[in-house]
Amino acid sequence: MKKDLMDILACPICKGDLVLNITKEDEKEIISGTLYCSKCNEYYPITDGIPNMLPPELRE
Amino acid sequence: MVTITYRDADIELDENVYDPAEDSYLLADVAIDVAQDGMSVLEVGAGTGFVSAVLQANVGVDLVATEISPFAAECAKRNGVVVIRADMFGCFKSGTKFDLILFNPPYLPTAEDEKIPGWLNYAFDGGVDGREAVNRFLEEVTPYLSNGGIILMLISSLTGMDEVKMRMRKQGLEVEICNIDRDCFFEELMVLKGTLKASEQL
Numbered sequence: 081m082k083k084d085l086m087d088i089l090a091c092p093i094c095k096g097d098l099v100l101n102i103t104k105e106d107e108k109e110i111i112s113g114t115l116y117c118s119k120c121n122e123y124y125p126i127t128d129g130i131p132n133m134l135p136p137e138l139r140e
Numbered sequence: 141m142v143t144i145t146y147r148d149a150d151i152e153l154d155e156n157v158y159d160p161a162e163d164s165y166l167l168a169d170v171a172i173d174v175a176q177d178g179m180s181v182l183e184v185g186a187g188t189g190f191v192s193a194v195l196q197a198n199v200g201v202d203l204v205a206t207e208i209s210p211f212a213a214e215c216a217k218r219n220g221v222v223v224i225r226a227d228m229f230g231c232f233k234s235g236t237k238f239d240l241i242l243f244n245p246p247y248l249p250t251a252e253d254e255k256i257p258g259w260l261n262y263a264f265d266g267g268v269d270g271r272e273a274v275n276r277f278l279e280e281v282t283p284y285l286s287n288g289g290i291i292l293m294l295i296s297s298l299t300g301m302d303e304v305k306m307r308m309r310k311q312g313l314e315v316e317i318c319n320i321d322r323d324c325f326f327e328e329l330m331v332l333k334g335t336l337k338a339s340e341q342l
Contacts, residue, residue: 082222085204092230130213131224135229138208 082109091117092135149197156211158263160190167244167294168194169181170318170331175199179239189216209259219280237286244294245273270299279335285336308334
């Protein structure tokens with residue numbers, strides 16, 4: 081995902097702001113990392129460039 | 141690996157994802173007609189990414205898509221679509237606005253015993269009356285539309301068009317029928333265009 085997606089993404093549970101943590105990126109985008117909501121204490125993973133913003137009960 | 145080409149876009153398919161069919165082509169065609177350069181666009185439930193990829197190949201829009209299935213999200217990304225795994229609008233900050241929102245919903249009336257296991261069920265299961273996803277979409281969409289923003293939603297005659305149009309009006313949308321495809325053998329497909337009246341802006 082590109083960093084500018086942070087402008088529109090929110091925690092799907094509380095709609096609060098997220099903290100971006102990058103573990104891998106290339107010149108184009110973030111490949112892996114997490115988006116963290118401190119209010120809900122929930123991590124949303126970024127895998128293969130795709131942020132997974134599903135609430136925990138809807139994930140695989 | 142199967143790849144299809146349509147209106148200057150090459151789209152890679154995936155065996156775990158619903159293949160583009162008449163409904164997808166119809167929505168993509170209408171989206172190209174309605175979209176203008178510079179518009180911010182959201183596609184809800186991108187599937188393979190067909191509609192978004194075709195639109196991006198033809199109009200200079202700024203597009204993101206949501207998709208619930210991991211297979212479809214990966215497929216849409218491979219097709220050059222900026223995709224977020226999310227349930228409809230769940231991932232967006234309040235105040236996020238789009239000029240155009242596209243939705244090819246799961247619209248087939250589906251009984252409990254007709255459901256299939258796995259993510260593919262999301263591609264067609266519209267609940268018992270076929271309008272479960274449509275109704276939820278319409279209840280949630282207007283705060284994400286910019287002033288005068290437009291939704292384009294694919295509907296089948298099996299889904300109950302009059303009920304859908306009524307719900308759109310209830311949400312403050314002006315409704316137009318954009319296109320009807322009568323060539324499908326068991327249903328009629330059409331794209332409903334809903335434009336948010338300025339006074340309904342939330």
